[in-house]
Amino acid sequence: MLLLTCTMHANGCYESIISFGDSLADTGNIKQLTFKSNSQPPHFLFPPYGETFFHKPTGRCSNGRLIIDFIAESLGMPLITPSEVIRQHGAIEKGQGVNFAVAGATALDSSFYEAQGVANTCTNVSLGVELEWFKIWLHSIYRTQSDCKNFLQNSLILMGEIGGNDYNHPVMAGKSIDELKPYVPLVINTIVSAINELIELGAKTFVVPGNLPIGCSAAYLTIYYDSDEVEYDNTTGCLITLNEFAEYHNELLQIALNQIREVHPDVNIIYADYYNAAMQIFHTPIKYGFTNGALKACCGAGGPYNYNLLVACADPTSKSCARPETYANWDGLHLTEAAYEVIFKSLFQGPYTTPQFNSLCPTSHIQARDTSSSLVQSF
Known part of the structure; x- marks a missing residue:
């Protein structure tokens, strides 16, 4: 099997990748947090998750690699270490x-x-919590402000995707979607505040993803199935109102990113159009x-x-397809490795x-490399 890899890291583009986000980017933190708390493991810590590439569950909510994994491979880097692995098993090297x-x-x-009466049964982690973890880690590795800034200036910062669960959980x-509209400016302001804080610490290059078209999610399509309140796009079969909501989030996010660019012209703010x-x-x-x-x-x-709200993928009564590469949707809420690879190429090698x-x-x-000779980290 051949992968596209490149020598950009060696050529000085980015020395490291720092990632924040949710299940679209988590490469194993939820797994470590679950083991640490001795809580009931979520379904995505069991087969068939991870079957395609890692051949075992790693904590990734897919059958294989995520967009962040393809980014790391394309930059000639090892797969990015989950912060909880570092916290529980020792620090990693600088860079x-x-x-x-x-x-x-x-x-x-x-x-x-909690104040809205919405429970998050998966985790109580938010972007603010992740940012605090990052700052603790950063200052444990780099003792001076100048060292911190030098590291961050040469790092690629991935801001998620984050925000999707702010709508999924409710x-x-x-x-209803109408009830969620007032949440959107609050979510955008939170993302912007985190970016500004990272800029103050020295970060210079950000990739900031928008939301995916949630109206095309098997989970949402099931929830709203046969509802008189929804309208379908005849060309895709997706839910129009939900996709318009995702576009609303993305429009506000892009306006906010333009404002950051105006204030910080020396900072690279890259909007990643996950939606399109x-x-x-x-x-x-x-x-x-x-x-x-x-x-x-x-x-x-x-x-x-x-998709069944009451029976998750990996439940003994669920079934997995024989050829996941022929499906775009993996488990109703998340995509397959094949779909993530298409999105990655469209973003980072496309327009x-x-x-x-x-x-x-x-x-x-960019050059071809045989994966049989590469180090694969599955955590």
Whole structure:
């Protein structure tokens, strides 16, 4: 098997990757946190999660690699170490990347949702908590302010995706999309505040993802199935109102990012258009090899979209498809490795970032590498 890798790290683009976010970026923190607390393990710590690439569950909410994994590989770096692995098993060397993303995490603090009567059964971690973890780690490795700034100036900061669960959890609790609209400016302000704090610490290059088209999620399609209150896009089968909500979030986020650019012209703020990169798949799934479509989950317990709110993927009564590479949706809420790879290529080797990622870190040195000789970290 061949991977696209490049020598950009060696050529000085980025020395490390620092990641924040939720299950779209978590490479194992939820696994470590679960073991640490002796709590009931979530379903994605069991097979068939991880079956395609790692051949075992790693804490990633997919059958294989995530976008962050493809980014690391493309930059010639090892897969990014979860922060909880570092915290529980010892510090890593200077210059290496760290991933603070946690599955289920929200941008807003858990206390906000508790006040709204919304429970997060996965974790009480928010972006603010992840940022505090990061600062503790940073100052444990780099003792002076100048050392911190030098490290961050040469690092690529991935801000998520974060914010999706700020809407997922309330919807699962029965709140309507109209009830969630006032949350959006609060979520955006939280993301912006975190970016500004990281800029003050010395960070110079950020990738800030927008939200995915949630109206194309098998989970949402199941929740709203046969509802008179929703309208479907005839070209994709996705829910129009929910996708418009995701676009509303993304529009406010881009306005806020433009404001940061004006205040900090020396900082690279890269907007990653997850929404439109993913919509390519939903418009023409066959083009990308998804012969079993883009809306039906590979792993689930039946129903029109193979998603059941009461029976999660990995439950003994659920079933997993034989060829996940032919599905875009993995478990109803998350995508397959194959879909994440399409999105990654569209973003970091294509036109779906603003400004284009290639313009800041040219990919002219991309070369093929045999994965059998590479070190794979599965944590």
